[in-house]
Amino acid sequence: MTSLVRIFTALVTLQIAACGNTPLTTLEPIVMPTEEAPVNVLLLPPKVNKSAMRISISSVGDMMIGNNYPENHLPDDDGVSFLSDVTTIISNADIALGNLEGVLIDGGIPSKKCSDPSICYLFRSPTRYADHFKNAGFDIISLANNHARDFGEEGRTSSMNAIAARGMLHSGREGDFASMELNGLKIAFLAYAVTKNSNMMLDYKLAFTTIGQFEKTHDLIIVSFHGGAEGTDVTYIPFAEEEYFDEPRGDVVWFARGAVDAGADLVIGHGPHVVRAMERYNGRLIAYSLGNFATYYGISVTGIKGIAPILTATLDGNGVFIDGQITSTIQLRPAGPSLDKKQRALKLIRNLSTNDFSNPGLRFKSDGSIIPIPRKTVRKHKLIVAPD
Numbered sequence: 001m002t003s004l005v006r007i008f009t010a011l012v013t014l015q016i017a018a019c020g021n022t023p024l025t026t027l028e029p030i031v032m033p034t035e036e037a038p039v040n041v042l043l044l045p046p047k048v049n050k051s052a053m054r055i056s057i058s059s060v061g062d063m064m065i066g067n068n069y070p071e072n073h074l075p076d077d078d079g080v081s082f083l084s085d086v087t088t089i090i091s092n093a094d095i096a097l098g099n100l101e102g103v104l105i106d107g108g109i110p111s112k113k114c115s116d117p118s119i120c121y122l123f124r125s126p127t128r129y130a131d132h133f134k135n136a137g138f139d140i141i142s143l144a145n146n147h148a149r150d151f152g153e154e155g156r157t158s159s160m161n162a163i164a165a166r167g168m169l170h171s172g173r174e175g176d177f178a179s180m181e182l183n184g185l186k187i188a189f190l191a192y193a194v195t196k197n198s199n200m201m202l203d204y205k206l207a208f209t210t211i212g213q214f215e216k217t218h219d220l221i222i223v224s225f226h227g228g229a230e231g232t233d234v235t236y237i238p239f240a241e242e243e244y245f246d247e248p249r250g251d252v253v254w255f256a257r258g259a260v261d262a263g264a265d266l267v268i269g270h271g272p273h274v275v276r277a278m279e280r281y282n283g284r285l286i287a288y289s290l291g292n293f294a295t296y297y298g299i300s301v302t303g304i305k306g307i308a309p310i311l312t313a314t315l316d317g318n319g320v321f322i323d324g325q326i327t328s329t330i331q332l333r334p335a336g337p338s339l340d341k342k343q344r345a346l347k348l349i350r351n352l353s354t355n356d357f358s359n360p361g362l363r364f365k366s367d368g369s370i371i372p373i374p375r376k377t378v379r380k381h382k383l384i385v386a387p388d
Helices: 003-018 084-092 127-136 152-165 204-217 252-262 344-357
Strands: 055-064 095-100 140-142 169-171 178-182 185-193 220-226 242-244 247-250 266-270 278-281 284-287 292-295 307-315 321-331 337-339 362-364 369-372
Touching: 055 084, 055 220, 055 266, 084 127, 084 307, 084 321, 084 337, 095 127, 095 185, 095 220, 127 152, 140 220, 152 169, 169 178, 169 185, 185 204, 204 220, 204 252, 220 252, 247 252, 252 266, 252 278, 252 284, 266 307, 278 344, 278 362, 284 307, 284 321, 292 307, 292 321, 307 344, 321 344, 344 362
Parallel strands: 055 095, 055 292, 095 140, 140 169, 185 220, 220 266, 266 284
Antiparallel strands: 055 307, 178 185, 242 247, 278 284, 307 321, 321 337, 321 369, 362 369
């Protein structure tokens, strides 16, 4: 026996003697050293307490900050300052996301023919406009909507490339989903729409299955959808399948709640061009429409169509909604979205949420903050069964 082993044996004997009647099984495992392999102590990393973690996510609705088809309707400063009034709020969030209502492409061929181009809703911005979204603080852009293909799939590919070139993520085309890591959390972003070649919102079974698959490999799941009817008369949620000019636009409550049941932690809607209600369902926040946020000429922003929020939601590491903030904005052309001291978006969303859900599980305070309040459990979906 070497001198090193004799010393170690003596130390172990003293340790056992000092423990008195303590069972041997409560002692730390003993590893006998050798002259070739000295003792190493393995320290396991502490278990992460996800409930104590916080992540802020800012979301906005539709964005189209300049159109050059068929004529030039780009902002006078080429869009450089269009988002300046809201940049600080957006960039302060850990993650910021919005819906690009149009295409980022230089040139291209429209995907549809219009007998009167002056009233044809085709939206095309130069690829350099992706810089404006990046500079405003956006991290993720949705390309799932009815204008993402205004210049065909070539146009959507161009949008994807322009966004990725600036270090932002995108989701929208069928099978295109985004994934990122932040503060040790793996986060997925899945964007859905009711239009061709997009991740299909109307295929509820497939959508919920896909969300469930991502839930197995990610800590947080953010889902956005472009659905529901359009116009100033659709602020209230019908709790049924919706249509717009005979086009199916989905049952937004069925989709959003089903997404949460499948594993989504935050669900953000847009598409109706007006704001809609919010609710807290199964501990998760759902916003049914964030309206027109930043849309230059070509999309009406009169009345309530020009009122929209920046919604900032704070989640814990498990995806539970902790609190939030509505920053009200208004579009007064030719300016971009401007902070609204009258807080019209907040007041409208608060009223709609109470009218649609009675108790949405949320309290909207006068300063724009949102806090969770008790709510009776809402019955869960059978995920693979579509509504009647």
